[in-house]
Amino acid sequence: MRFLKKLVTALLLLFIPIILDAYLHEYSKVYQERGLATGQPGINRFSGNPPGETTVLGRPYDGAPPLVSHDINGLAINGSENECLDCHMEGLELDEGNTATKIPASHYINEYTKEQKKDQVLGIWYNCFQCHVPQSEEEPPYSRENH
Amino acid sequence: MKKITRREFIGKSSITITALGATIYLNPFEAFSGDPDKDLFWDKAPCRFCGTGCSVMVGIKDGKIMAVKGDSESSVNQGTLCVKGYSLPFIQYGMDRLTRPLVRMKNGQYDKKGELTETSWDKAMQLITDKAKQAIKMKGPASVAMFGSGQWTIWEGYAAAKLFKGGIGSNSLEVNARLCMASAVAGFMTTFGMDEPMGSYDDIAHADIFILWGANMAEMHPVLFSKVTERLLANRKSQLINLTTISNLSSRMAASEIIFKPQSDLALANGIANILIKENMYNKDFVKKHVLFKSGKENIGYGLEDKFVFQEEDKVVNFETYMNYISAYTPEYVEKISGVSPSDLLNLAKLYGDSKLKVMSFWTMGMNQHTRGTWINNLVYNLHLLSGKISEPGNQPYSLTGQPSACGTCREVGTFTHRLPADMVVAHKEHRKIAEKIWKLPEGTIPAKPTYHATEMLRALDRGDIAVFWSMTANPFQAFPNLNRYRNGALKDGRFIIVSDVYPTRSTEIADVVLPSAMWVEKEGAFGNAERRTHFWKKMVDAPGESRSDLWQIIEFAKSMGHGKLFDFSPLDYPIPRQHKASDASLTAGIYMEKALWEEYRQFGLGQGHDLAPFEAYHETRGLRWPVINGKETLIRYREGYDPYVEKGAGIQFYGNRELENRAIIWLRPYEPPPETPDSDYPFWLCTGRVLEHWHSGTMTRRVRSLYKAYPHATANMHPEDAKMLELKDGDKIKISSRRGEVILHVEVGGRVTPQPGMVYVPWFDEDVMINNVTLDAYCPISKQNDFKKCAVRVDKIS
Incomplete structure (x- = not known):
């Protein structure tokens, strides 16, 4: 019996701080706002490496559009030409082992209208920059913190 | 380990x-x-x-x-x-997601100068209720205000409207959509007597000519732009004309880019109309049968002073009066105001006037965020009415909208101070009676007088006329123009600010209470897009921690204020869904709350041209475009054969103006200058806007790593000539200042947009570049929508 009493007391002593802590944690913790603000404006700096001289970045998740690893400044996309297609249409091999990511079959089909073209990227997939974006070297502020 | x-x-x-x-x-x-x-x-x-x-x-x-x-x-x-x-x-999984209610506290008590401290929903809701009741007692119901959003689900907006107008008795309900498409609404109402586009996106596949009026569609509506691109590539006759103040990505697909001076779109539209008439290129038959001419008040002010009031004085005039009125807008005069050459103007007129070409005009913020926003909406409708190019496949004036449910929630439900659902207004006794009947309230419950539109709401908060201000799914303390005044106002004693959001923002940092919200597919929802399409979704995942949907929050607040009855429905009529996850609002109430609210809400529109389908129809389809009659959606309104509301044999009926023989209005509206133009002290125009990668104030998109990295910071885009004149090179640090405030950022020369000489462009997504400290809180006196596109600033290099 005395043993049981001791055990209960010990258990209580052990758990009270935990329960108390849990309670305090529950309803009185000061919120440490992280947020995005750094207090400083920034510059958008991209690698500036020309097409063919970068390593493929891949996709944010399987099924998402691949990100652009190279400089896109000055690449023409207009009614008469689309310079992205020059390399990506066929997945051109640029130099030793460096291959442009080939445009998938999905870009030749409009699954809603059922329109399909053999050798032409359809208009709804034509503005590459709508989905494929380059990446600066900068990380978002919160991922610099230690979580 | x-x-x-x-x-x-x-x-x-x-x-x-x-x-x-x-x-x-x-x-x-x-x-x-x-x-x-x-x-x-x-x-x-x-x-x-x-x-x-x-x-x-x-x-x-x-x-x-x-x-x-x-x-x-x-x-x-x-x-x-x-x-x-x-x-x-x-977007849901940012590391600093808000998951618990927070109250500013010192020594365990609420204190405006205290620190945000975690608390329980019960305690937070009790504090809010105490503050609201105290405000109502001291200053009346109008001193309790809610500021919602075009990103609210339809039932969230509906619940807020019902609670505020039918429960608390306060018309102090506004939404960020006031800053986004109020001029579009005022344009529709004044011209057609009924809100929202007549056409749909299906029209794009039938159009020959696309004319962008100050809308960078390639970045702001990229998927619609891809549909335009598809048409341009498939149809040899097709052309895109980009009318803009800034050289932008939409010009890539354009046959021509026409740069005009800020505010001069008013002169351009009148100039085109003048040529259409002078050169006999207008559709006489259409004008005779379907159009009425009206003039309105001129020299109407800019709403810069508190408690500004505008009263329209319209009268019907004849065609000759209109013709004489716009004859002042000769190509030479238009060129003087706009900088657009007479030959470009003539070409535009030919496109609108050629009966063989189908024309769609597109616009968004360029025309809506404009101190003459209602007027410019009217003036572009004038062109489609003069040419008769309206309400048929491929021939449409098309007002695009900014937010996912600006139409579905704000415009259709009517979450504005002056509004009720289905285009009805509180000032109209019959309208109030209809709402009171559907809401099962005694006659006289809904207050007849509008209180504060969005800008006036923030001013009332600063003055102290509003004591409790609750923001949901919005970020007003980053988004409002002339922001210094309104942030300082909110921080004054006696102002109680509640912010419901998913992440810490510039608004939560000055809030007294921060409530963690559930977002998107963490709740059951409905949006209405810019082609009258209502689209539902189910709850798919649980919200983190203690976050709750805005709908749950509104109903809990209603209960706490003693208005729980507004949300009492029978579980027999609306049993909780079993096939998919029930929302927090449904589980707490023990009924299918979304369905109950929907079935009540849709009574407003039935037989009024706003017919919505029964609840289930929207979970079974990819949305339906209203009016939905006998299960069939309407692709084109006002034209016989497409719209069941048009009487047999009538051909076309603009039935929003039933009392005007179903005619649409061509308005006599002049060019008037903006309230502030560059001068020797502030020599540049400032225009603000968005970028493709970021949504509004960046709260969600800047937490997505690949989007952050694609466009980390807001910079100031300048014309190379201006940069050279100020000895600035790309990346230099500058200060942009106006009469209201300043901001420090870096200059970008040769970026993806290049403003015309004498203009700086700064997107507003970056909370480290609070550009709205600089902008001007002038607004269109008719729509009360602010102009974020024009104010005078100076640019100084910081070494």
Whole structure:
């Protein structure tokens, strides 16, 4: 019996701080706002490496559009030409082992209208920059913190 | 054992994966990798971002959103998306997601100068209720205000309207959509007597000519722009004309880019109309049968002073009066105001005037965020009415909208101070009676007088006329123009600010209470897009921690204030859904709350041209465009054969103006200068806006790593000549200042947009670049929408 009493007391002593802590944690913790603000404006700096001289970045998740690893400044996309297609249409091999990511079959089909073209990227997939974006070297502020 | 931190883990994984040469780009969140078709459960939802209203398929695994893809069963986006849409799987999972109610406290008590401290929903709700009751007692019901959003679901907006107008007895309900499309609404109401576009996105596939009026569609409505692109590439006759103040990405696909001076679109539209008449290029038969001419008040002011009042004085005039009125807008006069050459003007007139060409005009913020926003909307409708190019496939004036449910929630439900559902207004006794009947309230419950439109609401808060201000799904303390005044106002003693949001923002930092919200597919929802399409989604995943939907929050507040009866429905009529996850609002109430609210709400529109379908229809389809009659949606309004509301044999009826013989109005509206123009002290125009990668104030998109990295910071785009004159080079640090405030940022020369000489362009998504400290809080006196596109600033280099 005395043993049981001791055990209960010990258990209580052990758990009270935990329960108390849990309670305090529950309803009185000061919120440490992280947020995005750094207090400083920034510059958008991209690698500036020309097409063919970068390593493929891949996709944010399987099924998402691949990100652009190279400089896109000055690449023409207009009614008469689309310079992205020059390399990506066929997945051109640029130099030793460096291959442009080939445009998938999905870009030749409009699954809603059922329109399909053999050798032409359809208009709804034509503005590459709508989905494929380059990446600066900068990380978002919160991922610099230690979580 | 040493614990590995998340950051170390990511670092290690990246190294491993790079070493293996795989092409996986690791996100700070657990990015999905696998076979999307086999490994995920898929369900449909509208995209969370812009007013296009793309349908996405959402891939779920283990209670988490892992992937999305464009929905190939939706006519809106036909399987495509933009980069923001593809980033939807990440927006919920930012590391600083709000998960508990927070109250500013000192020594365990609420204190405006205290620190945000975690508390329970009960305690937070009790504090809010005490403050609201105290405000009502001291200053009346109008001193309790709610500021919602075009990103609210339809039932959230509806519940807020019912609670405020039918319960609390306060018309102090506004939405951020006032800053976004109020001029579009005022344009529709004054011209057609009925809100929202007559056409749909289907028209794009039938049009020959696309004319953008100050809308950078390539960045702001990228999926619609891709549909325009498809038409341009497929149809040899097709042309895109980009009328703009800034050289932008939309010009890439354009036959011509026409740069005009800020505010001069008013003169341009009148100039085109003048040529149409002078050169006999207008559709006489259409004008005779379907149009009425009206003049209104001129020299109408800019709303810069508190408690500004505007009263329209309109009168019907004849065609000759109109013709004489616009004859002042000769090509030479228009060139003087706008900088657009007479030959460009003539070409535009020919496109509108050629009866063989089908023309769509598109616009958004350029025309809406304008101190003469209602007028310029009227003036572009004038062109389509003069040419008769309206309400038929491929011939449409098209007012695009900014937010996913600016139409569905704000405009259709009427979450504005002066409004009730289905285009009705509180000032109209019959309208109030209809609402009171549907809401089962005694006659005289709904207050007849509008209180504060959005800008006036913030001014009332600063003055102290509003004591309690609750923001939901919005970020007013980053988004409002002339922001210094309104942030300082909110921080004054006696102002109680509540912010419901999903992440810390510039608004939560000055809030007294911060409430954690559930977002997007963490709740059951409905949006209405810019083609009158209502689109539902189901709850797919649970919200983190103690976050709750805005609907739940509004109903709990109603109960706490003693207005719980407004949300009493029978569980026999509306049993909780069993086939999919029930929302927090439904589970708490023990009924299918969304369905109950929907079935009540749709009574407002039945037989009024706003017919909505029964609840289930929207879960079964990719949305339906109203009016939905006998289960059939309406693609084109006002034309016989398309719109069942048009009487047999009538051909065309603009039935919003029934009392005006179903005629649309051509308005006599002049060019008037903006309230502030560049001078020797402030020699530059400032224009603000968005970029493709970021949504509004960046709260969600800047937490997505790939979007952040694609466009980390807001910079000031300048013309190379201006940069040279100020001895600035790309990347230099500058200060932009106006009569109201200043902001420090870096200059960008040769970026993706180049403003005309004498103008600076700054997007507003970056909370480290509070550009709205600089902007001017002038507004269109008719629509009360602010102009974020024009104010005078100076640019100084900081060394």
